[in-house]
Amino acid sequence: xxxxxxxxxxxxxxxxxxxxxxxxxxxxxxxxxxxxxxxxxxxxxxxxxxxxxxxxxxxxxxxxxxxxxxxxxxxxxxxxxxxxxxxxxxxxxxxxxxxxxxxxxxxxxxxxxxxxxxxxxxxxxxxxxxxxx
Numbered sequence: 514x515x516x517x518x519x520x521x522x523x524x525x526x527x528x529x530x531x532x533x534x535x536x537x538x539x540x541x542x543x544x545x546x547x548x549x550x551x552x553x554x555x556x557x558x559x560x561x562x563x564x565x566x567x568x569x570x571x572x573x574x575x576x577x578x579x580x581x582x583x584x585x586x587x588x589x590x591x592x593x594x595x596x597x598x599x600x601x602x603x604x605x606x607x608x609x610x611x612x613x614x615x616x617x618x619x620x621x622x623x624x625x626x627x628x629x630x631x632x633x634x635x636x637x638x639x640x641x642x643x644x645x646x
Contacts (some may be wrong), residue, residue: 514600514635518580523628524639526544526584530618531584531625570615581614582607586622591631 516523573581586608589595595603612618616622632638 516574516583516637517610518583520632520639521570521642522576522580523587524642526569526618527625527628527639529565529569529572529599530621530628533569533619534622534625552564553629569618573615573618578618581611583619584628585610585614588618588621588627590629590634591629592623597634598635601617 573584576584582604586595586600586603589603589606590597590600597607621627629639
């Protein structure tokens with residue numbers, strides 16, 4: 514199978530999604546305390562000004578609609594909603610989510626893993642794709 518979306522773009526989405534998934538909800542409302550005393554928790558908390566989320570949004574919003582649908586379909590295949598042999602059905606289901614793709618992606622707690630598994634279902638991977646920025 515040949516994707517319309519470049520593998521490099523999918524790999525960049527995976528990388529940014531992985532970074533986004535590692536953030537914790539804000540748990541330290543007292544930002545005026547000493548970071549050492551807080552165990553540096555602020556460094557991994559999502560304070561709403563998240564560069565990983567902004568970069569993820571930018572990557573996805575720059576994709577054409579058919580490419581966005583493929584990214585969602587890869588995630589659906591990767592999480593087992595569809596089998597690789599049901600690619601057309603996965604694309605149809607993905608087309609319903611394209612209008613709100615970024616929000617859909619941010620709501621997926623295992624997006625990076627799902628996308629990697631989706632690629633693997635088609636014997637694709639991010640190995641050797643080069644330096645991702």
